[in-house]
Amino acid sequence: SSGINAEWPLRPGGKLHEDFLGSPVTSVRFSSDKQSVVASTTDSTVRLVDKTTGQLLNDYTGHTHTKLQLQSVTWHDDSAVISSCEQSRVLVWDLISAAVRDTLPCRSFVQAVSVHPSRYHLLTGMLDGGMQVWAAADDKEPEKKPVEKSMSYWALPPR
Numbered sequence: 001s002s003g004i005n006a007e008w009p010l011r012p013g014g015k016l017h018e019d020f021l022g023s024p025v026t027s028v029r030f031s032s033d034k035q036s037v038v039a040s041t042t043d044s045t046v047r048l049v050d051k052t053t054g055q056l057l058n059d060y061t062g063h064t065h066t067k068l069q070l071q072s073v074t075w076h077d078d079s080a081v082i083s084s085c086e087q088s089r090v091l092v093w094d095l096i097s098a099a100v101r102d103t104l105p106c107r108s109f110v111q112a113v114s115v116h117p118s119r120y121h122l123l124t125g126m127l128d129g130g131m132q133v134w135a136a137a138d139d140k141e142p143e144k145k146p147v148e149k150s151m152s153y154w155a156l157p158p159r
Contacts, residue, residue, distance in 0.1 A: 023041040023042050023043035023045070024041060024042045025039050025040065025041050026040050026041070026042060026065070026068075026069040026070055026071075027039065027069065027070060027071040027072055028040075029071070029072065029073050029074075030051070031048070031074045031078050032074050032075070032076050032077065032078045033078055034051070035050070035051060035052075036048050036049060036050055036051055036057060037049045037051050038072045038073065038074055038081060039072070040065060040070050040071060040072045040083060041065070042065055042067065043065075044061060044063060044064055044065045045059050045060065045061050045065075046059065046060040046061075046063075046065075046072045046081055046083050046093075047059045047060075048060075048081065048095070058095070058096070059098065060081050060083070060091075060093040060098050061098075062091060062093075062100050063083060063085035063086075063087070063089075063091050064085055064086040064087055065083075065085055065086060067086065068086055068109070068111070069111065070083060070084045070085065070086070070110075070111070071083070071084055071111070071112055071113045072084075072113070073113055073114065073115050074095065074115070075115055075120065076115055076116060076117055076118050076119065076120075078095055079095055080092050080094055080095055080101060081093045081095055082122060083113070084109075084110035084111060084112070084124070085110075086109070088105070088106050088108055088109050088110065089103055089105050089106055090103070090104040090106060090110055090113060090122070090124060090134075091103055091104075092104070104122075104124075104134060106124060106126060106132060107126070107130065107132075108126035108127055108130060109126060109127040109128075110124045110125070110126055110127075111125055111126065111127050112124065112125035113125075119135075119136075120135070120136035121133065121134065121135045121136070122134040122135075
């Protein structure tokens with residue numbers, strides 16, 4: 001297990017699971033197959049945890065995450081883990097080996113990441129109010145640069 005694992009019965013047939021990761025958690029998301037959870041923690045680690053047992057399946061490092069709320073997700077096919085970091089970039093790790101597959105430089109601090117449900121497309125939301133769409137040319141791997149700025153960056157109007 002990745003720490004303290006506890007289980008409580010709720011309604012008949014239902015259970016509540018609790019797991020302790022050791023550092024503040026800023027984001028949790030189910031993997032695409034819904035069998036595991038991707039958790040971002042402020043010790044600069046993204047963890048992949050089995051949703052049923054709480055077993056730590058893998059951890060992903062190489063980025064800075066100590067203060068701000070960051071998000072992590074998996075590709076639609078669970079082949080990689082994707083996370084923003086405090087250095088205005090997005091990292092893509094291989095799900096199994098945990099090796100960094102790509103680093104995507106962004107124009108501003110990235111606070112939100114979202115993936116397309118069936119393609120290798122990534123949407124990043126930035127602290128300055130902008131968004132970028134990242135798309136794979138061959139739909140197998142994301143390109144290192146976003147599609148043209150006119151298509152990929154929108155600044156929200158001031159309130």
